[in-house]
Amino acid sequence: MAAAVGLRADYTAAQVRALAKASRHADQTRRLLAVAEIYDGRSRTEAARVGGVGLQTLRDWVLAFNVLGPDGLLRGKAPGNPSILKDTHRQALTKMLEKGPDPAVHGIVRWRLVDLMHWLFETYRLSISKQTLSRELQAMGYAKLSARPRHHAQDGKALEAFKKTSPPVWRKSPPTKPPAKP
16 A cells, blocks of 8 residues: 655645635635645545545645645646647638638638538648537637528619608697687
């Protein structure tokens, strides 16, 4: 059986509990209270019970606390997988979007996600899903635009003439009843 990982000596149980009390993050508070139990001399099993985790997770907390102090027990969002598109790909994609498709070369009149996926694969051999490409384009500041459907024979002048307008000036209505006789 391996020996337990020791805690750093620059904190005491009272200091760690004070940090837990001042913390605004529930997970950090729970982790700090588990570490305070170890500082009090309790077993790692009891400290894991206080933290509501197993011994391995408690060991990970102790290692993080030893390296970064209380901030090591404050977990943010997981970083996730690295992006498929590199900066050079993003720059080329921006140029393609700004320039627009050439119907003679690309065979299309507007870019769709599927078309951009094919272009990325043909140019850079990058296989990317529609959802991921959409997310990347949104992060780059682009939004999906769709044109409002319009009939090909629609007449703009007829539309303007058909619109109803309000009277140019509001007037007081004439009285409906004759005034009362005195």
